[in-house]
Amino acid sequence: xxxxDIILKAENISKQYRLGTVGTGTLGHDLNRFWHKVRGxxxxxxxxxxxxxxxxxxxxxxxxxxxxINFEVKRGEILGIIGKNGAGKSTLLKILSRVTSPxxxxxxxxxxxxxxxxxxTGMHPELTGRENIFLNGAILGMTKSEIASKIDEIVxxxxxQMYIDTxxxxxxxGMRVRLGFAVxxxxxxxxxxxxxVLAVGDAEFQKKAIGKMQDISSSGGRTVLFVSHNxxxxxxxxxxxxxxxxxxxxxxxxxxxxxxxxxADNKKEKTKGIKSDIINSLKFFKNNVENDTFYIGDDINVxxxxxxxxxxxxxxxxxxxxxxxxxxxxxxxxxxxxxxxNKLIEPNSTLKSTILNVNIKQGDYDVLLAVGTKxxxxxxxxxxxxxxxxxxxxxxxxxxxxxxHGQGDVILKxxxx
Numbered sequence: 001x002x003x004x005d006i007i008l009k010a011e012n013i014s015k016q017y018r019l020g021t022v023g024t025g026t027l028g029h030d031l032n033r034f035w036h037k038v039r040g041x042x043x044x045x046x047x048x049x050x051x052x053x054x055x056x057x058x059x060x061x062x063x064x065x066x067x068x069i070n071f072e073v074k075r076g077e078i079l080g081i082i083g084k085n086g087a088g089k090s091t092l093l094k095i096l097s098r099v100t101s102p103x104x105x106x107x108x109x110x111x112x113x114x115x116x117x118x119x120x121t122g123m124h125p126e127l128t129g130r131e132n133i134f135l136n137g138a139i140l141g142m143t144k145s146e147i148a149s150k151i152d153e154i155v156x157x158x159x160x161q162m163y164i165d166t167x168x169x170x171x172x173x174g175m176r177v178r179l180g181f182a183v184x185x186x187x188x189x190x191x192x193x194x195x196x197v198l199a200v201g202d203a204e205f206q207k208k209a210i211g212k213m214q215d216i217s218s219s220g221g222r223t224v225l226f227v228s229h230n231x232x233x234x235x236x237x238x239x240x241x242x243x244x245x246x247x248x249x250x251x252x253x254x255x256x257x258x259x260x261x262x263x264a265d266n267k268k269e270k271t272k273g274i275k276s277d278i279i280n281s282l283k284f285f286k287n288n289v290e291n292d293t294f295y296i297g298d299d300i301n302v303x304x305x306x307x308x309x310x311x312x313x314x315x316x317x318x319x320x321x322x323x324x325x326x327x328x329x330x331x332x333x334x335x336x337x338x339x340x341x342n343k344l345i346e347p348n349s350t351l352k353s354t355i356l357n358v359n360i361k362q363g364d365y366d367v368l369l370a371v372g373t374k375x376x377x378x379x380x381x382x383x384x385x386x387x388x389x390x391x392x393x394x395x396x397x398x399x400x401x402x403x404x405h406g407q408g409d410v411i412l413k414x415x416x417x
Contacts, residue, residue, distance in 0.1 A: 006072050007223050008096070008191060013069040013105035015091055018062055065091045066247045069105070075190075078217050078224040080238030080255055082231075082262050087244040089227045090195055093117055096225065097193050111190025112140050116180050125169035129160055129179050132168055136183045150186050157208070158182035178205055185212050192216065193225045210237050231259050231326045263325060274369075274386055278315075280305040282369050282387045292387070295394040296411060297359050304351040304369065315345040317374040320355075322365040322389065330360055330409045336374050345371065359411045362393040 066088045073079050081089050094100045096107060097115035114136075115122070122139070123132050133154055137147035155164050158178040163171060171179070184192055192213065210233060216222045217239075228234055234241060234255060241258035243251040245265070251258050274281060283290055285301040294300055304318060319334035333355050335341035345351060369386035372379040395401075396411060 005074050007075045007110050008225075009072040009108045010069055010096070011106050011108070013066055013092070013095060013102045013107065014064060015066040015088075015095060015100070016062055016064050016103040064247050066095070066102075069249055071242055071249065071252055073191075073223055073225070075223055076217055076221045077240060078213065078226060078238045080234040080241035080258070081225060081227045081244065082229075082234060082241060082258060083244035083250075084266075088247040089244055090117065092244070093193050093195055093225065093227060109191065112188075113191045113193060114140060114184040114187060114189035115193040115195075116177075116184045117193070117195045122183075123168045123176060123180060126167055128167055129155075129158075129164040129171070132179070133183055137187050140187055140189060142187060147187070150188075154179075154182045154186045157186065157212070159205070174205075181209055181212075185209075185216060188220070189222065191223045191225065195227045196229060206233070213237060229327075231263065232328065235259055263327075266327075274383055276307070276381060276383060278307060278309045278311070278371060278381055279369065279383065279386075280307050282367065284387065284389060293390045293392060294358060295392050296362065296396045297357055297394070300355045300358050300389075302353045302355060304371075306345060306347060306349050306351070308347045310347070311380075313373060313380065315371050315373065315380065316341075316343065317370075317372045317377070318345065318351055319368075319370040319372075319379075321368040321370075322360070323368065324363055324365060324409070327366075328409075330365070331358070336377070358391065359396065359413075360391055361409055361411060362391055365389045365391065 069092060071079075081092065083089050091100075093115070094117065095102050096109075097113055097117065098107075099115070099117070122136055124135060127135060130151070133151055134144065134147050137150075138144075155161055158175075158181075160171070160175050160179050163175065168176060168179070181194070184194070194209075194213070213224050213226065214237060217224055224237075226234070226237060238255045240253065241251075241255045242249050243258045243262055251261050281304075283303045283305070284292055284294075285303065286294060286298065288301075302320065317335055319336075320332065321329050322331040323329050333353065335351075335353075365388065366385050367387040367389060368382065368384055370379045370382045372381070397413070
């Protein structure tokens with residue numbers, strides 16, 4: 001038995017898949033497994049299998065999507081599950097939601113679980129939104145009267161009033177997410193499982209959804225498991241977090257430390273330099289000297305050098321974007337923005353620009369570089385980590401005012417009277 005305060009406990013959870021084909025793939029493997037089972041012996045294929053590293057070459061016909069996962073969640077906690085694509089986050093949520101079973105290990109839970117794993121999960125496309133609400137409630141074990149008492153709140157929160165009696169197959173992906181989340185949150189499950197599907201919704205709905213998850217945890221005493229690549233949301237929402245890496249738990253504990261470890265691991269993988277047949281280099285200058293450190297309010301001179309490329313299209317578009325340590329884009333500049341650049345980018349040329357008065361807050365920024373065509377707008381090549389800049393604090397307003405605390409991402413000059 002699990003402790004009264006613990007609502008979910010995962011013990012030695014592992015999930016193995018066969019690469020390339022469904023199932024074991026051969027009759028010989030099936031017979032071998034059956035013969036071992038008859039003799040009361042362990043499945044022989046549990047002893048083999050590659051680590052879940054999507055960037056590596058497969059060394060076995062089997063892969064462990066998850067391996068020896070152990071954790072527990074208390075009632076009322078909001079657990080963030082973070083990690084890179086392919087780390088095993090969605091597989092773990094599917095096991096916790098009983099969508100698939102683990103190869104080894106067990107899940108112990110108390111109460112009802114509602115899941116929002118993918119766009120449209122749990123929604124029957126031929127049924128209307130209203131009918132799907134009743135269907136989901138029935139699956140959770142609720143009576144018709146219990147569901148009916150919640151339906152007005154669900155419809156209002158989802159913002160789908162106009163389409164509530166229209167078949168779900170005619171909903172946009174955003175509308176499906178809105179209705180799916182509203183159903184999962186308002187039908188009062190003991191455990192709410194939410195994958196990064198919320199990213200499909202607009203900013204206003206994401207804010208509402210995060211507020212609702214906080215509310216059901218704090219006032220309703222219910223538990224939330226939340227997967228997201230948005231570290232700001234994870235920091236804002238989660239009371240604790242686990243970091244998955246290659247199918248195993250790399251860290252479990254305080255949210256801030258988990259996020260910092262995740263971000264540090266991402267930085268190690270960022271490309272050093274530019275590997276491109278088109279772009280030779282991206283350089284930043286201050287007072288005609290190459291530099292990567294600037295102060296708030298400085299002008300930044302940019303130079304993009306191009307190789308002697310040969311293309312069948314005419315490049316006339318260049319774009320730079322600056323992202324902070326939370327991978328949020330805070331600034332962008334491009335040849336298309338003010339309409340002043342109407343030339344082709346020639347082979348063996350250098351494209352120059354001056355970004356005036358860069359008044360973003362102190363911090364380290366990764367720079368994305370993209371080139372392509374302006375009409376139609378199409379990125380021919382995108383380099384995610386083409387460069388890095390550091391912005392330092394200074395007396396931007398010449399008043400001695402400290403700009404390190406309580407400021408937003410952008411610092412603006414203003415006049416008051």
